[in-house]
Amino acid sequence: MVLLEVVQGGGLFAYAPLIIALPILGLITNIIFGRRLGERFAGIVASGVVALAFVIAILQFLALQAHPEGVTIPIAEWISVGSLSVSWAIKVDTLSTTMMLMVTGVSTLIHIYAIGYMHEDVRFQGDPGRYTRFFIFFNLFVAAMMVLVSADNYLMMFVGWEGVGLCSYLLIGFWYEKGEDGIGNAVAGKKAFITNRIGDFGFLIAMFLIFGAVGSLGFEEVFDWAHAFGEENVLIISVITLFMLLGVAGKSAQLPLFVWLPDAMAGPTPVSALIHAATMVTAGVYLIVRSNPLFSVTASTSNIVAIVGTATAFFAATIAVGQFDIKKVLAYSTISQLGFMVAAAGLGAYVAAIFHLINHAFFKALLFLASGSVIQGIEAGHHHAEHEGADIEEPFDPQDMRNMGGLRSRMKVTFWVYLIGALALSGFPPLAGFFSKDEILVDARLENPALFFLLLAAAFLTTFYMGRQVFLVFFGKARSEPAAHAKENPPVMWVPLVILGVLSVVSGALNLPKIHTLTDWLGTTIEHVHITEFSFSVAGLAVVFSIVAVVLAWMIYGRKPIEKGEADPLRKILGPIFVGMENKWWVDELYDFLFIRPYVAICWFLADVVDWRILHDWFHDSVLASAYRNGSQWLAQVFDLGIIDGIGNGLGNITKGASQRLRFVETGYVRNYALAILVGGLLTLTYFIFG
């Protein structure tokens, strides 16, 4: 009864700041003690604080039941300059709490998984400092993500936004001395960081414009302004939201800034699962949904958002079909699914976007972790096979699906959870992906048929490449020695997988047709919610497409599994199209040609020609220096010796000399000191009496 009263009184809101404080506490503990107390301690502390944060998130959820309008908990005034006033405050409402629950929940599972994974990682050489550092970064990430989702103003959100970006950079390059040429991972991290900076530039400009137009950065003030004056300010709002979209494209890996995400797979697999699939990359979607009062004012931007999302969804799906790296397939799949979410947000289906975001977090985290399990299984097999003296081609890539095959029998748990993840992603009823994808498709059909068909095609491709992956990895015969010796991982890794598997099966129930739990729940925060009715024709169409895709995948990869060294059968069927898919449609090369090389060329030109040859060699040496030399010759003889020297050296000498002289006053004799006091006193009195 007491608990009930506390819940209804809203007293639980007071604990909200802990959700940021706990991960910080964890990382501080690990910084101080982690290295000394060893792996187990570091892992347990890091996972424990995140689990506690999850509990806090649940408490917020309970508190919101009685007070669905939410609260803002001020912590401190942060910046107050002129009319700019930004406070550090935590906003607890249904939207932010949904994100908190999802992020902390998934993080907890991935933290636990990482305890095992990082220990098993072949690159891990038993250095406790490295191990601890991983968990410090991981906790820092959770803290930053919490700042991002709990912000009550754009600036604080930006702090979290940059914070997660920083953690992403640190963790992509976690094995910074590994990778291609010994710097491959570091380069991948740099690429992610720089690409994100382009997006951040958009976010910053959007923020400046908001402050210019509204005079505040607080969500409440900005949205109130949008309500009151949105109609007459459509133009400025359109510009603001377009710049915001640039930020979204960077963070959520949308066209044209998606190129960093596939490279980000250089990070350890738990990082890919947590940061580059489940949480951080969805920050862009969250930004759009959070800013829905702005986006819903401007139809033109919303349209562009929908088009960008849809194009990304389709484009990335085509690339995923042609990849052989198990994680790259999932990376492009993530980009594609993020495209679905952004498209939904652009279509005004904000709830569907968040719904898909949550479901995607579950099944994509599951798929990534399971892929990590596969990789580690293969690496263990590699080790084993080497031990037995088997002949292995070097260099051996444990992530290449052409080296796998037949893992179904050797990694049973991994196989089953992978299958569940793949089915959920493909949208088979009644798994999670079915309901959320259906909602998005229904909205697309109502709003824009062209986008609808493109999304449907992307969904078809999704099922196809997942089918291809499952057949290549788990069916047929082992195509390499390590795969033949692969073995299942310890429970600390597969237990989280099973939990995520269960979640991927049931999380569709969050927003069942006719019941609309999530829609009602988010309706108190998001203003423009509409109930999307279930459509049998759309759902049926999608399911038929999926089944066709699975059958197709089976015909190509399942019926007659490819042999060792055999080319992908799709190459023959699609011809040049497959080459395009395999080479990611040469987007990286295009960017290299369009931006990077000209940029580097300009840099070289500025540095070598303009700065060095023209400015330095010619202008500086020939023009300036000689003129200066001649001039100074005269100045030195006439001017300097006479006047400048006197002033320049003099000032320094006076100060130093004064200092030396003051030293002499300090005789060390008490009588002299007393005399000084007496003289001082007399002067004082003289002044008072005669002054």
Add this chain to the structure above:
Amino acid sequence: MDWQDFLSVLPFIIVAGWATILLLVDLWIPANRKGITAGLAVLGLIAAIAAVISRFGIEREAFDGMIIVDGFSSFLQLLFLGVGVIAIAQAYDYLRRRDIERGEYYILLLYSLSGMLLMASAGDLIVVFLAVELLSIPLYVLAAFAIPKADSEESALKYFLLGAFASGFLVYGIALVFGSTGTTALSGMVAAIESAETTPILLLVGSGMILVGLGFKVAAVPFHMWTPDVYQGAPTSVTSFMAVGAKAGGFAALLRIFISALPGAAVMWMPLTMWIAALTMAWGNIAAISQTNIKRMLAYSSIAHAGYIFMALPAAATPEVAPEAVRAALFYLVTYAITNLGAWGVVLAMEKAEGSGLEIEDYSGLGKKRPALALAMALFMLSLTGIPPTVGFMGKFYLFQVVIDANLIWLALVGVVTSLISAYYYLRVIVVMYMRDGEPEVRSEALLNSTIFITAFGTFFFGILPGFLLKMINQVSLLDLFR
């Protein structure tokens, strides 16, 4: 006189009483376990802190105006008690190391602290005098604590002789003011000056002598000459406490007397205090340049900082600015206390058992050997110079702003220029630490390290988010004696 009067001086009673009790208890504590005395002393301070906090926000006069309880006094008392806790923590290992560990150290420190507490809430010149003596006499003894080392004895004797000389000025000044106004109560003086029932010449001479006496305590030019000798000779842990506590105590009295009791004579003392401030800043900073011993350098630095705080007095002569000036001075005192305690802490860590390792050159290579310690020292030096993001910058910023508000632009300029000069010798420490090679021997003692960490954190934290401190100080004001 009722029980509430006693409550008003409760922190003082706790600290002084506890010191007396400890004096007896200490007899039963074995010589090699004086840490117990230190711990007990800290307990007493914590009780006193609780007592101050419990009456925060209350304003009243007690013992017929002899004692004033207001935001000003409570704030300063908190500062003193905090300084006391840190000073004890810093002293513990140091005393063991130098082999002068005796329980009396902590007891004398408590007595001196009780004098400071009394000073903060003094409402009568007699109480001021009492507090000055109560504050000083234990310090004289503490300065001699390393007896029979000649340095320490010399330091104590100089401090004692000159202190007695200055006290003579103070008490004579008090007598003359009494002769002029017929009262020693601060509120009575205000009334007497208002009603013009005074002998102006006596009042002026008297207040001039009070200025001399207290100017000695805060080490303002030209009453400062004892400072480098005493600071250098005294055991470093004493110096640390003296440099922070005694100075803050002196300023408590100066601000109270001149701003709330003598505003009527502001026209007279304003130019004088202005000149003292300017001279002190210039002299302290310039003389510091040629010091090679870190203790002497910090001694001149403390003179210079007295000059900065002194600027609050002429600024407060403008009535509209007065409340802000008091707050700026308090804020500066806090920044000075945090930063200086930290810097002296580093000096303590660097000092070798036989009392060497005090030359600035001895800090060569500290950046490599003990990066965290060097970083903390760099932070303190930057803070003393007044460079953001440290609390020293905030303190100077606030103070200069007040001085400019009072239209004393040239004085603010002197402050800025002398700050610039000060960069020369503060930054030199950083240069030596990071750019010279050397193998310094450094202590690593848990208590000392934690005080350095706390002060470094404070220096940095309040430098970025001064809001917490400012919010607290904004509620502080001198009790208005004009009522």
